[in-house]
Amino acid sequence: MKYLKIAIPYFMYFLFTLFICSVFFVQTVNAATYAEQTTWWNSDFYGSLGVSKSVDTKELKQVYRKLARAFHPDKYDRSDPEVKEAFTKEEAAERFLEISEAYEVLKDEDKRKEYDDFIASIPARFRPVYGESRMAKADVWVVVLGFLLVLTAIQYISQRFKYNSFVKFWKTRDDVQQWALEETEQEYQTKLKNIKKMTKQDKRILRANLVDTFLTLKSKDLDVKGGYKKLVWQELIIIRFFFSPYTIPRWFFLLFAYVIRIIRNTPTEEDKIYWTMGALKMREAQWDGLDDEEKKEYVAKQLWISDNFNKYQKEKQDEYMKSNPAQMKRYLRWKKKQR
Secondary structure, three states: OHHHHHHHHHHHHHHHHHHHHHHHHOOOOOOOOHHHHHOOOOOOHHHHHOOOOOOOHHHHHHHHHHHHHHHOHHHHHHOOHHHHHHOOHHHHHHHHHHHHHHHHHHOOHHHHHHHHHHHHHOOHHHOOOOOOOOOOOOOHHHHHHHHHHHHHHHHHHHHHHHHHHHHHHHHHOHHHHHHHHHHHHHHHHHHHHHOOOOOHHHHHHHHHHHHHHHHHHHHOOOOOOHHHOOOOHHHOHHHHHHOHHHHHHHHHHHHHHHHHHHHHOOOOHHHHHHHHHHHHOOOHHHHHOOOHHHHHHHHHOOOOOHHHHHHHHHHHHHHHHHHOHHHHHHHHHHHHHHO
């Protein structure tokens, strides 16, 4: 009893403090009733008042007062001639009730938010179509992100398909098949010893499975270049987009440095490769598919210089003429007629 007498005053003090806090700090929410919400289905309150969705309370009040003076039944006789011409007294009274209903909802922040959320929850084709458009508006960045995700998915699937196609072709090459047979021979002989009775068909299937398993394992280490190379995450479109704040300024800096090198006539090895690709009209994927020796040979010829490129073309033409003399003569005769 002693502890109970001490605890009761403290408990009453806690309840009193909680009540005071609820009075001063808890905001009352004037939520709309279900009956009110059912009338919102075909109601365009913003359109009724002729205001945008972003209108503030002060402007809303001014617009309401102006419309109320124009359509109030008791002031209809003193209304503007345009209002009298467009509305009868009964129609003006209905218009006044519509304006009042819209203002009662929109002036209250809680009900206004409820109304906006309610309209947004209705499928677009069932929303009010008069007044301000209620069509759902997606954020620009959401649209951009969605578009980039679609492009990235297409890029990934396409490149994956190309890489898998190359691997399938690589597995069917004679030299690769022979290499796989030699590497799996010991495992094949071991399995033959363990399995006593096997038909020729079973042996062929066993060897084919061993070769396929071996090549599948080795294909993961393939260094494929060009258009059939394996896609890495840094090359994904969406990743490049997110890194664009870094890559775009870097690109401008590299362009500026490139111009300076051109002016000073001090090109780097990368510049020479870029010029060679331009002279040969090669894409980066095609260039990557060449052997290192071929790349060095092309760069050494300095094909970006017109005289060197003409000389290179003449050499290629002579080589082709020696291998296909009849066809090359026909081509030269046709070219001469075109002039």
